[in-house]
Amino acid sequence: MIPIYLCDDEESVRHQLKTALEWKIFMENYDMKVVCAASAAQELLETAQDTRRGVYFLDVDLKDGAWDGFTLGRELRRRDPHGTLVYITSYGDLAWKTFQYHLEAFDYIVKEGEQTGPAITRCLEAVHARLLDERHDPAEMFSLRTGDETRHIPLAGILFFEAAPKAHHVYLHTADSRLDFVGSLNELEKELDGRFVRVHRSFLAAWDKIEAVDGKGNQVRVGGRMCLLSRTGKAELKKKLRGSF
C-alpha cells in the first residue's frame, strides 16, 4: 500500500483534499491510503518517520517556525528519496521550477475553490500511473551528492567518468550531459566494482558501453565518445575480455 500524506495549515483545504483523494482512491480501487492530514510540518515529519516511497501533498506557503514548503520538501526528500512530492499553492506565480529541479517535485496544484478537487484527482491519477511504471522498471541509480542535495542518475545511462582538470573534481558523462562533482576516480572504481573499467588514469569507462578501440590503439570509443586508452588500460580491457568468456 502506498501511504499518502497531507500538510496544510488551513482546516478547510485539508478537508477538501482528503475527501477528494479518498473518493478517488475508493472509485479506482487504488492501493493507496491517506494516512495523515497534518496541520504543521513537525506533525507530518513525526508521522512519516520511516516512510518509503510515500506520496506527499504539501502547502507551499506553509509557515511553521523554520519550516516552509521548500525546506519541508527537502527534508522529506532526504528521508524518502523516491517519494513523490506534490505542492499546493494559492498563487499561480510560485517558483515552481525551483521546486521541480531541486526537489524533483512531481506537480503543483493551484487552490481555486471548487476547481481544486478535480485538479487533485487528475494529479493522483498521474502519480498512480507513474508509480506503476516505476514498479515495472526499477532502474539502478547512481547517487551524485553535492552538499545535501542528491541527484539520481540511471547507472545504465553513464558512459564514463573523467578526471576534471580541477583537483578532486570528476566529470560524469552521459549521452546528453556532463556533470561536475567532487570525487575521485579511484574511489568510483572501487564503488562501481566490475561494471566500469579504468581505461586510462583519467578515464573510467562503462564496460557495456565500450564499442571499439581505434586504429592507433590509444583511444577507445565509449557510447560514441572518445576516451584515452593507456597501456595499463589496454591490459585491463584484455583481462576483462578474457574473464567475460
Place this chain on the structure above:
Amino acid sequence: MLTLEDYLTAFVGSLTAHAALAVYLFVMMDVRGWRILKKLPALLLSPLAASLLQVGLYVLIPGHVLVRYYISSFAVLLMCTFWARWAWRTEFWRAFSAVCMGGVFQVSTSCLSQILLLNSELRFTVVVYLVVVPISALLLHRLRFGRWFRFLLEEGFGQCRTALFLFALEAAMETFLILQAGIQPEYLGPYFMLVLAMAALEAGLVIHLAQRLDAARKAAAQQDVIAQQQLYERDLEAIRQEVRAFRHDYKNLLAGLSEQADEGELDQLRAALSELDAGFDRRIGEKIQASTQIGNVRVPQVRSLLLSKLAAMGKQGINCRLEVLYPVERIGMDPWDFTRCLGILLDNAAEAALETDTPWVEIILLPQKGRLSLRISNPYAGTINPDKIWTESFSTKGEGRGLGLPSYQRMLADYPHAAASTSWADGVFVQELTVEEKA
C-alpha cells in the same frame, strides 16, 4: 672553428633557458594544470632545433652576430609559442604573449645569475638557475601575477595589441642582454642590476595595466548598477501606483458585490469575485512576482547584471523567467567573477534561444545552507557535439560564437568549491553552477 663542445655548451645553455621559461609559463598560464607536465618532453625539441639552427646560421652567415642572435631568438620564441599553444590549448596570441613575458623573466633570471656569478669562481649557471628560478616563480605566484596576466589577455581586449606590446618589451630585453658584450667589466654589476630593475618594472607594469583594466570595468559596471537600481525603483513606483488605483477600484467593486449579495444573486457574485481575483493577478501579480524575485538578489552586481540582461532579452523577444526563492546575500566566490560567469552563460543562452522559434530563457538561483546553485536553461536548434563544446570558440553556428565557455571554465579553475555541469537533453540546453562557501 665550431667544435662539438661549443655546440654542447650552446645546447645546455638553451636547455636551461627553456626550463626556466617553462617554469614561468607554468606560473603565468595555469598553476593547477598538472597535466601539462606530460607535454613537457615535447619542449625539448625546441633547444635541439635552436642549437642546430645556430650552427646552420653560423655556417651560412658567419659574420653577422646580431642578425644570427635575433633570428635564432625569434625562432625559439615561435617554437615555444606553438608548444604553449598546444599544451594549454589556447589561441596563438595568448600563447605568444605568455612566451614573450616568460622570455622577459628568463632574461632577467640569467642577468641575476650573472650578478651572482660575477665575483665567484663558480662556473655552473645551472646551479644558480635551480635556486633563482623557483624563488622568483614562487614570488610571482604569491603576487598573483598569473591571475592578472590572464585577466589582461581575456578575449575582447585587444589581445593582438597586448601581445605585440609584450613582444616589444621582450625584444628590448634581449637587446639589453646583447649589449653586455660592450660593457666594461667594472660596470657589469650595475648594468645587470639595471636590466633586472627593468624586468621588475615590466612585471609591475603588466600588473598595473591589468588592475587599471579591472578598475575601469568595475567603474563601468557600477554605473550600470546605479542605472539599473533606478529602473528597479521606477518599477516599484509603478507597482505602488497600480496598487493605489486598484484600491480605488476594489472599493467600488466591493460595493457592487455587497449589493449583489443583498439581492441573493449568487452566480453573479461568484463571477464578479473571480473577475476580481484574475484582475489583481493580471495587473499587479505579475509585476510583484518579477520584482520579488529580483529583489531577493541582494548582491548589487549580480542584481544589476540580471536586470540589464533580462531587459535586453525582453527586447529581443525572449520569454524570460527568473526564480529566486530565498534571498541571495553572498556568494562563495568574488562577486565580480560570479557576475562575469553569469553574463557569459546568459549571453550564450540568449544567443542559442534566438535560433529557435519560441525563444525562452529560464534562470533559477537558489541559496541554501552555505551553497548557491545557479541553473540557466534555454532551447536550442541544431545538434551539439559533446567533444567540442568546451574547447575554444566552439558554437553550433560557425566561428566567433559561443566564445565565452572556455573563459567561463578558466575563471572557475580558480575556485575549487565551484562545480559546473552541462546537459542538453530534449532540445533544452542547461548550464548549472554550484558554488559552496568555503568551509
